[in-house]
Amino acid sequence: MLKPLDAAFPHSMTPIFSRVTLPVLLAATLLSSCARRPQATTTAATTAISTPAPEVITEPESKPTPVATPAPVGDLSTSQWYLKDPRLDKVPGVGATRTYEELLKNRTPGPVIVAVIDSGIDTAHVDLKGMLWTNTKEIPGNGIDDDKNGYIDDVHGWNFLGGPDGRNINAETLEVTRIVAAGRKRFKGKTAATVKPTEKADYALYVKAEKTYKTRLAEETERFQQVEGMAGPLTMMVDNMKQALGVTTLDTTALRNAKTDDPNLQRAVGGMLDMMRQTGASDADDLLKQLNEGVKQERSMLENSLNLSFDPRADIVKDNPNDLTQRYYGNNDIQGPDPTHGTHVSGIIAAVRDNNLGVMGIAPNPVRIMTVRAVPDGDERDKDVANAIRYAVDNGAQIINMSFGKEFSPQRQAVEAAFKYAASKNVLLVHAAGNENANLDVTNNYPASFYMNNTAVPNLLTVGASGPRINAQLPANFSNYSKKAVDVFAPGVAIFNTLPGSTFGNESGTSMASPVTAGVAAVLKSYFPKLSAADLKRIIMQSAQVHRTQVQVPGTDKKADFSTLSVTGGIVDMYEAVKLAQKSAL
Known part of the structure; x- marks a missing residue:
């Protein structure tokens, strides 16, 4: 179990670190799991430099943002x-x-x-x-x-x-969204007892999809609220840690070389290292980038993937x-x-x-x-x-x-x-x-x-x-x-x-x-x-x-x-x- 980051430096003249639970942060940075391209992936590094495999298995599915670099x-x-x-x-x-x-x-x-x-x-x-x-x-x-x-x-x-x-x-x-959108129109007011025999298979599929859709919508709504709520606190925590440690980049080197006797800051440093290790982030700014990408992806899930009225096909492919x-x-x-x-x-x-x-x-x-x-x-x-x-x-x-x-x-x-x-x-x-x-x-x-x-x-x-x-x-x-x-x-x-x-x-x-x-x-x-x-x-x-x-x-x-x-x-x-x-x- 990963340790939580406790509130640190409570006095007004020193940086404040929010009480943030690491598992929540990890979930927030990797929330695109099993959603966008169902067999797709996470980027642990996007670079033009050799990068070793991370120590832990990363979750799949988040959509990477390539970095524009020379050949x-x-x-x-x-x-x-x-x-x-x-x-x-x-x-x-x-x-x-x-x-x-x-x-x-x-x-x-x-x-x-x-x-x-x-x-x-x-x-x-x-x-x-x-x-x-x-x-x-x-x-x-x-x-x-x-x-x-x-x-x-x-x-x-x-x-x-x-x-x-x-x-x-x-x-x-998502396919479940399309089935539900069509089913609500086709089977409005009907039950398993009243649909035609030729429609029973389609109706059963719709009922199954409806249950899955409602569950998924509730889950994604909660995830979006969670990940969006983490963006501000984590940004503040990163800024305050940079100030407390006197660095402009919070990478693993800066964190491991941090000199402090304050137990709260020590815990914050350890927690940040854990988050970077778990997510494959190169530094704290990369971690924030992943979190913000998670916010975008969860918003897209609600506005597009699970939106019953969203239909780009009709307008584009025709x-x-x-x-x-x-x-x-x-x-x-x-x-x-x-x-x-x-x-x-x-x-x-x-x-x-x-x-x-x-x-x-x-x-x-x-x-x-x-x-x-x-x-x-x-x-x-x-x-x-x-x-x-x-x-x-x-x-x-x-x-x-x-x-x-x-x-x-x-x-x-x-x-x-x-x-x-x-x-x-x-x-x-x-x-x-x-x-x-x-x-x-x-x-x-x-x-x-x-x-x-x-x-x-x-x-x-x-x-x-x-x-x-x-x-x-x-x-x-x-x-x-x-x-x-x-x-x-x-x-x-x-x-x-x-x-x-x-x-x-x-x-x-x-x-x-x-x-x-x-x-x-x-x-x-x-x-x-x-x-x-x-x-x-x-x-x-x-x-x-x-x-x-x-x-x-x-x-x-x-x-x-x-x-x-x-x-x-x-x-x-x-x-x-x-x-x-x-x-x-x-």
């Missing part, structure tokens, strides 16, 4: 702990560095297209721009659908969240969201209003490996990233997900990364049809398990690992997130898990990679574990092109490094064997996967 100088890959080898380095990474040095050095990789269905991508990023898929059949900027695929000027991908006038959706509602036959809408702006999440995910898969700057993607050149924008700041729509999968498949993607998810899926049949279409074209789907620290055996998360008839999706890998140490925190404390619905775990804590503006930073989430796995799949497909989607799934699962460590079960105070948290009981192991692929290729 990085030098190689930052030492910050990528997840590239290390579990046997040589005693770190539960995927062994990418060792694999390239020992198993792949005399082999030539082939082209592979990995589609990233996400929020968008910074197409000018110094470590990504050379790795973008290019539609060579399309003439850029001529306003003509040259390749006749139904999408005009789709040079590097497509945006299903855009309008014909070039505008784009950023904030969106399609019929309920018409699942519509495929040709959107625009070619694959960057979108906020490409943070998609940029980070894309870099994990295929940031340039051999340019001696920035980070290293897992997959080699000539693997290429196709960007399909379908994930807003809110819940993605089933229609967009289905169309994004079909677009990727039709344009040559062999692997599709899906770092998103949600609690309700009213048009699930459209997504499942797209899954089957991908399977018919030999395309592997890789999906983040979600960040609600829930057991997916009893909690819904969509897209699901099973079809509605309860059969497994043969070309889908569902991935949980693991941490940098083989101890009780090996499963990330936010990760979903399941002995049936989560296939494997992969590194997803403090993953250092690309962010917009040619910057780099740490993020945590199953959103990161999924592209780590997709990157390994791309390596296998690149060096062993005859492998089918089913082969890729089988090899990754069979080669996973099984751990029997006693760990903290996410979201509980219980301990369990790590091997019981997924189908394989293991963490993705690129070294062993390549060895197994070599045998399969003989």
Whole structure:
């Protein structure tokens, strides 16, 4: 239990430190959990300088604010702990560095297209721009659908969240909000006894959503009031501590070197160090920045995500969201209003490996990233997900990364049809398990690992997130898990990679574990092109490094064997996967 900060220096001539409970402050700085992009992340650092993994697991989900910095100088890959080898380095990474040095050095990789269905991508990023898929059949900027695929000027991908006038959706509602908004109109005055037999399933979904919505609205309202109420006291506390210690920057060095005999100030210093350690903040000003970002995100949750009358789709995209036959809408702006999440995910898969700057993607050149924008700041729509999968498949993607998810899926049949279409074209789907620290055996998360008839999706890998140490925190404390619905775990804590503006930073989430796995799949497909989607799934699962460590079960105070948290009981192991692929290729 973290200690509270007591009131200090009660006299009028000395700084005053408010009585602030540390757990409340930590909650305030990390309140965006499981809200905006359900498989998304927290930034522990946004920088152009190498940054080590933090000592503790950070909560996922808050949306980072990139820092505008010059293009990085030098190689930052030492910050990528997840590239290390579990046997040589005693770190539960995927062994990418060792694999390239020992198993792949005399082999030539082939082209592979990995589609990233996400929020968008910074197409000018110094470590990504050379790795973008290019539609060579399309003439850029001529306003003509040259390749006749139904999408005009789709040079590097497509945006299903855009309008014909070039505008784009950023904030969106949650799926539960959309169900409730429609249900209150459709079922006003009706009960389970009075609805038509053909409406009973929809009515039951509405009733379930209504209960979830009311609970969520109450929780978010309380969180907003809490986080907003913390901003002022914490700002005052930081200012007063700077004055008391005679410093302009309250970083870890200044705090650890603080000389004071006052027990209250000593407790304040210790508390500030704890908060910075828990949140990954570089200094107190960064901590305040995170808190203020939390205020903004909670306000957006109430004003947009949970707002029953908010409908940007009607004004911008102008399609019929309920018409699942519509495929040709959107625009070619694959960057979108906020490409943070998609940029980070894309870099994990295929940031340039051999340019001696920035980070290293897992997959080699000539693997290429196709960007399909379908994930807003809110819940993605089933229609967009289905169309994004079909677009990727039709344009040559062999692997599709899906770092998103949600609690309700009213048009699930459209997504499942797209899954089957991908399977018919030999395309592997890789999906983040979600960040609600829930057991997916009893909690819904969509897209699901099973079809509605309860059969497994043969070309889908569902991935949980693991941490940098083989101890009780090996499963990330936010990760979903399941002995049936989560296939494997992969590194997803403090993953250092690309962010917009040619910057780099740490993020945590199953959103990161999924592209780590997709990157390994791309390596296998690149060096062993005859492998089918089913082969890729089988090899990754069979080669996973099984751990029997006693760990903290996410979201509980219980301990369990790590091997019981997924189908394989293991963490993705690129070294062993390549060895197994070599045998399969003989």
